[in-house]
Amino acid sequence: MVMDDGVTACLSDNHFLMSTTTGGAAHVLSWLELYHQTEWPELDVYFTSVTDHWATLSIAGPNSRELLASVCDDIDLSADAFGFMDWRSGHVAGAPARVFRISFTGELSFEIQVPAHYAMGVWQALFAEGERFDLTPYGTETMHVLRAEKGFIIVGQDTDGSVTPRDLGMDWCVADSKPFSFIGKRGMQRADCVRPGRKQLVGIRCTDPATVIPEGSQAVRDPQEPIPMTMVGHVTSSYYSAFLGHSIALALIKGGHDAEGETLYFPQADGRMLAGTITSPVFVDPEGARNR
Amino acid sequence: MSETMNQWVAAEVAGDGSGPAEQAAQTVSTQTPLHHVNFAELSHHRTQRLTGESARVVLKEMPLQGLLCLRGDPDQISLADAVSSVTGLSLPQPLQSDERDARCLRWMAPDEWWLSCGIAEAFELESRLREALSGHYAIVNISAGFTTLLLAGEASRSVLMKSTGYDVHPRNFPPGKVVRTLFGKTGVALRCLDDARYEIIVRRSFADYLWLWLQAASQEYGLRVEA
Numbered sequence A: 001m002v003m004d005d006g007v008t009a010c011l012s013d014n015h016f017l018m019s020t021t022t023g024g025a026a027h028v029l030s031w032l033e034l035y036h037q038t039e040w041p042e043l044d045v046y047f048t049s050v051t052d053h054w055a056t057l058s059i060a061g062p063n064s065r066e067l068l069a070s071v072c073d074d075i076d077l078s079a080d081a082f083g084f085m086d087w088r089s090g091h092v093a094g095a096p097a098r099v100f101r102i103s104f105t106g107e108l109s110f111e112i113q114v115p116a117h118y119a120m121g122v123w124q125a126l127f128a129e130g131e132r133f134d135l136t137p138y139g140t141e142t143m144h145v146l147r148a149e150k151g152f153i154i155v156g157q158d159t160d161g162s163v164t165p166r167d168l169g170m171d172w173c174v175a176d177s178k179p180f181s182f183i184g185k186r187g188m189q190r191a192d193c194v195r196p197g198r199k200q201l202v203g204i205r206c207t208d209p210a211t212v213i214p215e216g217s218q219a220v221r222d223p224q225e226p227i228p229m230t231m232v233g234h235v236t237s238s239y240y241s242a243f244l245g246h247s248i249a250l251a252l253i254k255g256g257h258d259a260e261g262e263t264l265y266f267p268q269a270d271g272r273m274l275a276g277t278i279t280s281p282v283f284v285d286p287e288g289a290r291n292r
Numbered sequence B: 001m002s003e004t005m006n007q008w009v010a011a012e013v014a015g016d017g018s019g020p021a022e023q024a025a026q027t028v029s030t031q032t033p034l035h036h037v038n039f040a041e042l043s044h045h046r047t048q049r050l051t052g053e054s055a056r057v058v059l060k061e062m063p064l065q066g067l068l069c070l071r072g073d074p075d076q077i078s079l080a081d082a083v084s085s086v087t088g089l090s091l092p093q094p095l096q097s098d099e100r101d102a103r104c105l106r107w108m109a110p111d112e113w114w115l116s117c118g119i120a121e122a123f124e125l126e127s128r129l130r131e132a133l134s135g136h137y138a139i140v141n142i143s144a145g146f147t148t149l150l151l152a153g154e155a156s157r158s159v160l161m162k163s164t165g166y167d168v169h170p171r172n173f174p175p176g177k178v179v180r181t182l183f184g185k186t187g188v189a190l191r192c193l194d195d196a197r198y199e200i201i202v203r204r205s206f207a208d209y210l211w212l213w214l215q216a217a218s219q220e221y222g223l224r225v226e227a
Helices: A025-038 A064-071 A116-133 A140-149 B020-026 B046-054 B077-087 B119-132 B156-163 B204-221
Strands: A008-012 A015-018 A054-060 A087-092 A095-100 A109-115 A199-206 A218-220 A231-241 A246-254 A263-267 A273-279 B057-061 B065-071 B097-100 B103-109 B112-118 B138-141 B146-152 B178-183 B186-194 B197-203 B223-226
Touching: A054 A064, A054 A116, A064 A109, A064 A116, A095 A116, A109 A116, A140 A231, A140 A246, A199 A231, A231 A263, B046 B223, B057 B156, B057 B204, B065 B119, B077 B103, B077 B112, B077 B119, B103 B178, B103 B186, B112 B119, B119 B138, B146 B156, B146 B204, B156 B197, B156 B204, B186 B204, B197 B204, B204 B223
Parallel strands: B057 B223
Antiparallel strands: A008 A015, A054 A109, A087 A095, A095 A109, A199 A246, A199 A273, A218 A231, A218 A263, A231 A246, A263 A273, B057 B146, B065 B112, B065 B138, B097 B103, B103 B112, B146 B197, B178 B186, B186 B197
């Protein structure tokens, strides 16, 4: 079951930097220590929390490469030299930095990581240079909308501890080609985890583009069914997308991956019956062109 | 061994300043975790002038310092030798520390020590330790993740007694002893410096909480802040 997600960077042969979902670092560290002590005590490895040591500033958008270049002259930022999911070491606004080309927004994005005592100085330098790009700070609410437009999950919001990577359409991140086993390999093959009809992550387009289906709304297939109605899933994330001009939602729906185009109904406590169509969870730029 | 991350903070080594990146870094602003409190201004505030002389608790946020987390097997003679040859400090016994000049080595756990030093020499010390150490060890620079507070004054131990369940009486908590314990609702590393001076190391994200806590806990004794 998915319990967390994050990016791990290989810093050298025996050195890795792990990030987790927001607030998840201590939990993941506990599991690492537990497995080290109980399952693999023979492995020589140490874990150190660096959550507070690093400040990470993310710049996103079509001008992000140009902005970064104006405060960083010792990293080749060109697309050929600095691929997606790579990291580089250098200086940003004079501060020693690691720059990661990763994106939670779906936009061309660079995450600048500096020791936290440099963070405000780097922030201010970025905004001084960024004025000509109309650089604007964005907060978690905006980030939530941007990632949902791309179908990126938030652990704990789109998952609840009962969801596998396959349910999320994220088989691509499970490496079956590994020469050794890994935690979850057998578990994910349990009969209950591969049976048809499991709740699967899909997108939902409300039939009324201006209506945002409330998160947590239960889905039913037959709006006329007498109570108790058969619930087939629920809405996990739901927003109005200013970029698209209509509402979007993510939902976990039984058999959802095979039901694209189907209409579902979401009865509300106030008596309204909302309707939505199952779509791909990727609403914006499915080709990923904006990230190049 | 010089891995990519070791080019860190080359610019922070005082006296180099040769390349443009190094020169730029020396002018990059830095902020301690309690920068927003503005202790310098607060220490001159009129209420400080009124109560300062009678205050029985004194608080100061120390300047940024280097902090390296060292992990290794204490039974390895080579570990202790390497540490002492590079730092001039002995690998302390459980709950002890060794201090000389601006460097201090603290026992934190059976296989963990924290080395503090001037921020300008953190990179060099880490590099020299890596050259001297071998086998299974880890050194992680955690400097920016913590702040160090100095709590002093004749009522400083009373503030500790209100804040932690740990027995801070001098017979149990003499100078040099260092413990990680619960303080308010956060964890800290607490070191006794002398009878009325204590060092509190707290995570950056809990620093403001601790500052608020210490203000409340010190109020009845009078608090003077220094910068």
